[in-house]
Amino acid sequence: xxxxxxxxxxxxxxxxxxxxxxLLVVLLIAAYSWRIYKFNHENRxxxxxxxxxxxxxxxxFEMLTSGIVYFTPVRDVAADVLRPVAGPRLVFSxxxxxxxxxxxxxxxxxxxxxxxxISQKPRERLRKFYELSQIALFVYxxxxxxxxxxxxxxxxYLTSAVLLGLIVLNYYKNYLENNxxxxxRIMLAxxxxxxxxxxxxxxxxxxxxxxxxEIVALAGFLLLLYTYNSITAR
Amino acid sequence: MSSNxxxxxxxxxxxxxxxxxxxxxxxxxxxxxxxxxxxxxxNSYLEELLQKELVRVEEEYVKKRKATSKTVVITEKGxxxxxxxxxxxxxxxxxxx
Numbered sequence: 001x002x003x004x005x006x007x008x009x010x011x012x013x014x015x016x017x018x019x020x021x022x023l024l025v026v027l028l029i030a031a032y033s034w035r036i037y038k039f040n041h042e043n044r045x046x047x048x049x050x051x052x053x054x055x056x057x058x059x060x061f062e063m064l065t066s067g068i069v070y071f072t073p074v075r076d077v078a079a080d081v082l083r084p085v086a087g088p089r090l091v092f093s094x095x096x097x098x099x100x101x102x103x104x105x106x107x108x109x110x111x112x113x114x115x116x117x118i119s120q121k122p123r124e125r126l127r128k129f130y131e132l133s134q135i136a137l138f139v140y141x142x143x144x145x146x147x148x149x150x151x152x153x154x155x156x157y158l159t160s161a162v163l164l165g166l167i168v169l170n171y172y173k174n175y176l177e178n179n180x181x182x183x184x185r186i187m188l189a190x191x192x193x194x195x196x197x198x199x200x201x202x203x204x205x206x207x208x209x210x211x212x213x214e215i216v217a218l219a220g221f222l223l224l225l226y227t228y229n230s231i232t233a234r
Numbered sequence: 235m236s237s238n239x240x241x242x243x244x245x246x247x248x249x250x251x252x253x254x255x256x257x258x259x260x261x262x263x264x265x266x267x268x269x270x271x272x273x274x275x276x277n278s279y280l281e282e283l284l285q286k287e288l289v290r291v292e293e294e295y296v297k298k299r300k301a302t303s304k305t306v307v308i309t310e311k312g313x314x315x316x317x318x319x320x321x322x323x324x325x326x327x328x329x330x331x
Contacts, residue, residue: 036322040243044331119330174330182328218327231324 192220
């Protein structure tokens with residue numbers, strides 16, 4: 001069976017639960033951002049929604065691949081479904097696992113990249129040709145990194161951490177500009193998500209860091225949920 | 235040079251906010267000053283707001299002048315629009331959009 005890295009056995013399943021909670025938070029934010037887009041037809045809200053949909057897609061594939069890796073019944077069902085493409089005696093299953101991991105990494109990196117671009121000022125940058133070509137370059141690099149990460153998983157978390165570092169910097173500037181509780185919490189939430197990705201880089205040294213990384217990520221997304229709720233529930 | 239032009243939705247929200255700040259009803263002339271719009275522009279926006287039932291126009295008899303005067307009144311729908319717009323602006327600011 002193909003695995004990216006070893007995780008504590010007692011945490012198997014709990015991490016899927018953590019990701020399910022994160023998935024709900026992410027979908028809520030995507031839906032609200034889409035609602036604003038339908039209201040004012042400004043592209044940045046559609047892009048922001050798209051970024052969170054990418055995150056949701058990545059999380060879905062992560063939950064799916066984890067479920068297949070951890071639980072034999074799920075693996076058997078997946079094997080039955082994928083038998084026509086996995087070949088006789090599942091000889092291509094390794095390739096399918098790598099495909100699954102690619103589909104979990106590429107959307108997440110794409111999401112961080114999109115959030116980084118959107119959170120950056122000045123405005124209307126996505127319309128300019130030279131910046132679109134920059135995005136194309138980044139997309140190429142993200143696809144490349146997602147493939148390389150299949151062999152060296154920490155490249156994924158390292159790239160995530162770099163992009164999140166840039167996002168945190170943008171949100172720090174936003175906090176200095178607006179100086180209110182919401183902007184502070186958003187900055188802090190992304191800082192926690194950044195910390196979780198840094199922790200996950202070192203899972204190959206200490207596997208239990210995976211548990212800590214997942215919990216810190218959950219705390220970050222719950223803080224996003226709290227901020228979202230304090231804005232929309234008024 | 236940075237542009238501080240208000241978007242269409244911001245203008246609508248400013249008009250509704252000006253009415254709300256005046257206790258829910260305001261004279262068109264006051265509204266023009268409060269929302270910082272020209273007479274022509276304000277009329278075109280008011281027409282839209284009336285169509286969308288975000289405001290309504292009431293006529294009142296003024297004893298002093300022995301004539302009727304118009305007041306613009308914010309509706310329940312207008313108040314809902316304002317609070318929704320406020321939430322969206324907070325979301326936009328929070329996420330640096």
